[in-house]
Structure formats: C-alpha cells, structure tokens
Amino acid sequence: MKRLTDHLIVISFDCLSSKDMPTLQQLPNFRRLLDGAAICNNVTPIYPSVTYPCHTSIITGNYPSRHRIVRNTLIQPGKQSPDWYWQRKYIQGTTLYDEAKKQKMNTGALLWPVTAKAKIDYHIPEVFANRSWHSQVAVSLLNGSFFYTIDMNRRFGKLRKGIKQPWLDDFVTAATVHTIKSKRPDLLLVHLVDIDYQRHEHGFLGDESFAALQRQDERLGKIMRAMDESGIMNDSTIIALGDHSALDVTHVIKMNAFLLESGLIHTDIQGKVKGWKAFCKSNDGSAYLYVKDQKDKPTMDRLGALLHSLMQNPNNGLERVYTGTEAAELGADGEAAFMIEAREGFYFTEEVAGEPIVEITQSEIVSGKHCKAVHGYSPSKPDYSTVFIAKGNGIIPGQVIESMNLVDEGPTFARLLGLDLGETDGRVLEEIIND
CATH class of the missing domain: 3.30.1360 (Gyrase A; domain 2)
Known part of the structure; x- marks a missing residue:
C-alpha cells in the first residue's frame, strides 16, 4: 500500500467537544490548523465514551467489544483505587503503532493511554503510581522507554507537578517539541488532558474550561512551530482530535x-x-x-x-x-x-x-x-459529539465530513502511513484522502 506521508503527528485533546468549535475558530493556532484542513465537527464517540476505550478505538479502528478495553479500570471490588488498563497487553488485536514497527518506522507516544510496555521507540506511557510504595518517575521508567524517559525528565521535569494539570501537559508538550526536533518520528501519538481535567473539576463551561482551551491552543502552536523549525512540516500530516465530550452533573x-x-x-x-x-x-x-x-x-x-x-x-x-x-x-x-x-x-x-x-x-x-462534569454517556446523547481535524500530506484540503465515527480514525491513519490494520469496525475516510 502506498505511503502518503513521512510523518504523522496525532494530538488528542482529551474532552475536546464539537461545542468548542466556535472557540477554536477564534484561537490563533487552531485557526492556522483549521485553514485548509479536512474537518469533521460531528464525530460519534464509542460506548462507553471514556478515555481508555476511546483512545484504544482510535488506534485500532475497533469498538471496545472487539479490542476489549471496555472500561478505564479493572474489576477490583473493595479496592480504594482500582488499577487502570495501563498496559498494551490488555488490547486484543493489532494497533497502529504495532503495524508501524513491523515496517521499521520510528514511533513515539506521550501519555497515550493503554500503551505501557508497548514496543514504541520514544515512549512515556500514561500510568500513575497506584501503590503507596511506588513513585511516579519509577513507574514511568518501568513501563516506557527507559533512557528516553530519563532524558525527558532531566530536561523538562521541572515543568511538572506529578500528574497534576496544567503542568503535566506543559511537560508533555515540551517533550513533544524536543522529540519532533531531535527524533523526527514517523508516527507520534500525543495525549493532552488539560481540558478534561478542568471540566471534571469546574464544569463544561466557565473560565477554567476556556483557559484550558487557550492553553491547548498555545501548546498546539509550539508543536506546529517545532514541525516548521525541524523542516518536516511539508512532509507531514498533523491531526488534532477529541475523544469525547462531557456533560454537567x-x-x-x-x-x-x-x-x-x-x-x-x-x-x-x-x-x-x-x-x-x-x-x-x-x-x-x-x-x-x-x-x-x-x-x-x-x-x-x-x-x-x-x-x-x-x-x-x-x-x-x-x-x-x-x-x-x-x-x-x-x-x-x-x-x-x-x-x-x-x-x-x-x-x-x-x-x-x-x-x-x-x-x-x-x-x-x-x-x-x-465531579462537576463527566463523560462516559451513550453517543446518542444530544450534542455529545467530538471533532476531527486533519491537514498535510495525503489530505485533500478544505474537505468537510458531515459525520463520522471515532473508529474511522485508526484505519484512516493507517492508510496515510501505508499500513493495514486488517478488518476493522471503522472505515478509511476515502473522501479526504489524496493519493
């Protein structure tokens, strides 16, 4: 299968909703990305619409019933803080990064859920210390790329305060910028959580959520500038997406x-x-x-x-x-x-x-x-969709997709990289592919 882009940069803005699109259109870096991009403002999430099943559906093209990340956490009745589906071993079937490695592509993932101990070259997984005797840095080292994680923490660790937001996203963005400039990965998956964090704490609307959208715009700008400065922008495809929306409770x-x-x-x-x-x-x-x-x-x-x-x-x-x-x-x-x-x-x-x-x-x-706002609801809830923005090599500029499903993203990413995820629940978005 023909490869359409040298570098695929996928940025997941956790809890980015279709209802945020008017705000994104006013923010400078999102406005730059939206100009000439292929866009869908009506992406149907999966059920349940929670982060770990969603992100696994994004990179497998399958629903939870098939890839088996059916919840965020394990069934552990009586445990104060249940363990999450942190590790790649829980996923049934292949993933986008697995297929990329088979083709000897350089891969990276920063806080992408359900990737712990995956075969990814530049890798800091989303996993947190869930035992009193664990430390955050130690669990990251043991579950990701050991020397890469040490280097990123040495360079940028001062930006973070454990797993608290917005500092964690600042750390992830700095690591993303450095990785683009120094490693030039073929595939890079980035998970930014600031919006989701603020909406859980403060509700869907309000000053905190708007401030988080502004911070994500600044982070997007830093990532795009890194692509410009490293000279890969013209050989790349950049994707910005959400995984689910949220509702006040x-x-x-x-x-x-x-x-x-x-x-x-x-x-x-x-x-x-x-x-x-x-x-x-x-x-x-x-x-x-x-x-x-x-x-x-x-x-x-x-x-x-x-x-x-x-x-x-x-x-x-x-x-x-x-x-x-x-x-x-x-x-x-x-x-x-x-x-x-x-x-x-x-x-x-x-x-x-x-x-x-x-x-x-x-x-x-x-x-x-x-919480003050949550997700996990059925995709049939009114005004509960998310967004998909794609721009660069292999993408027809200015295409508007009326509606799509979250599971369509993985097969489309695979098509851009010349990979095959096999039979999937989702489809390739052929209407935006320029081959």
Whole structure:
C-alpha cells in the first residue's frame, strides 16, 4: 500500500467537544490548523465514551467489544483505587503503532493511554503510581522507554507537578517539541488532558474550561512551530482530535449502595466490600453491572427486578437498561449482565456506603470526591459529539465530513502511513484522502 506521508503527528485533546468549535475558530493556532484542513465537527464517540476505550478505538479502528478495553479500570471490588488498563497487553488485536514497527518506522507516544510496555521507540506511557510504595518517575521508567524517559525528565521535569494539570501537559508538550526536533518520528501519538481535567473539576463551561482551551491552543502552536523549525512540516500530516465530550452533573447514583441494600454485596464492619454476587463498575455517565456467576439465576432475577423498580422513578437517574447482549451490539462489554445509562445531570460512582442517590455539594467537588462534569454517556446523547481535524500530506484540503465515527480514525491513519490494520469496525475516510 502506498505511503502518503513521512510523518504523522496525532494530538488528542482529551474532552475536546464539537461545542468548542466556535472557540477554536477564534484561537490563533487552531485557526492556522483549521485553514485548509479536512474537518469533521460531528464525530460519534464509542460506548462507553471514556478515555481508555476511546483512545484504544482510535488506534485500532475497533469498538471496545472487539479490542476489549471496555472500561478505564479493572474489576477490583473493595479496592480504594482500582488499577487502570495501563498496559498494551490488555488490547486484543493489532494497533497502529504495532503495524508501524513491523515496517521499521520510528514511533513515539506521550501519555497515550493503554500503551505501557508497548514496543514504541520514544515512549512515556500514561500510568500513575497506584501503590503507596511506588513513585511516579519509577513507574514511568518501568513501563516506557527507559533512557528516553530519563532524558525527558532531566530536561523538562521541572515543568511538572506529578500528574497534576496544567503542568503535566506543559511537560508533555515540551517533550513533544524536543522529540519532533531531535527524533523526527514517523508516527507520534500525543495525549493532552488539560481540558478534561478542568471540566471534571469546574464544569463544561466557565473560565477554567476556556483557559484550558487557550492553553491547548498555545501548546498546539509550539508543536506546529517545532514541525516548521525541524523542516518536516511539508512532509507531514498533523491531526488534532477529541475523544469525547462531557456533560454537567448535579447528582450521583451509587448503584453499589442499592446492591448492598439488596443483599448482593456484603461489607465488613469498616464498610469494605468482602463479598459480592453483583457489582457496579462505573463509566461515569454509564455503568456495567457484573454478576460473579451469570448461571446464578436467583441473582440475575433479583438484579433484573431491582433495575426494573429503579426505572419506574425518574428521580433515580436511570435513563436506559441494556442486557449484556444489547451492550455488545452497541460495541460495549457483552460480558456484563447489564449496562445502564444515566439521565443527563446524573452519573455513577462505585461507592457502597451512604444514600444511593445524593446531590453533589460544592465541598465534594473541591475535595475531589465528586465531579462537576463527566463523560462516559451513550453517543446518542444530544450534542455529545467530538471533532476531527486533519491537514498535510495525503489530505485533500478544505474537505468537510458531515459525520463520522471515532473508529474511522485508526484505519484512516493507517492508510496515510501505508499500513493495514486488517478488518476493522471503522472505515478509511476515502473522501479526504489524496493519493
């Protein structure tokens, strides 16, 4: 297959929404990128629309039911902070960077989710210290490119404050600029999280979210200037994209508290889960309900009856209940007994203690216990799409894509690099390809 670009730079702006496009059109560096670019302002995310499944769909071209990154975190009932799907080993099937390495391309990835211990040349994965005896630098070193990570932290480590934003994105941007100038990678995947962080903390709109968009514009400008200064711009394709949108919330649904009341979860005297027949795994705006043994018909019946009862009252916050089979048809996890969707204004947590439905207080938002805006909802929610902007070699200038799916991005990236992801759920966006 013909290769259409020497360098593919993909920048994911986490939580960049279609509703942000009017703002992007006023920001100088996004305006420069948008001028002559192929654009879609109606990209349908996957279900559940959370970061790790989304980013895996982007680089595989498949829905979560196929690549198996079906949630952000593992099922670990009772664990205060569940481990995430950090490592490449969890992905079923091939990825864009795997296929690039097979063709001996130089690859880079900075904080791209689900890449820990992947075969990537210049690599700092998104992984954080989740044990009291771990340090952030150590887990990065063990899961990424050892000497590259040391070099980036030596050069730019002063910019970061652990994994806090906006400092982490400043570090990632500096590392991206250096990597473009010194390594000139064939494929570079960059994940910037500032917008998502601010919206969780402060809500979808407001000064903090706008300030984050402005900072991302400045970071985009630094990356494009690095491409100019390194002399690769005319031989490159640059992609800016979002993975999902977000919605403001006012109430929390603690499904595990309902399961505790129903006798499907058991806790010890400290309130820690010590046994369960059914358990809720939150995707914020949606959730999976898992049954330890789906052949346990009494548990399945009791869980089904509970959900039916909760659906009768809109104040419980449930909008839709799917069976596991229906979830799989939507591209989600068919191994769940049920998948549930929250009404707008509600989201799910995995808390077991307390009242099952609670109104979020400002003090809980400030303390980080609860969020002010979340994602994870069904793509069918109104005004919930994201964006795709492509410019450079292999791209027809000025093309407008009326609508597309997140899974279309991976096959399109593969086409630009002359690679093949095999049979995928997504399609190549042939309408923007200039070969």
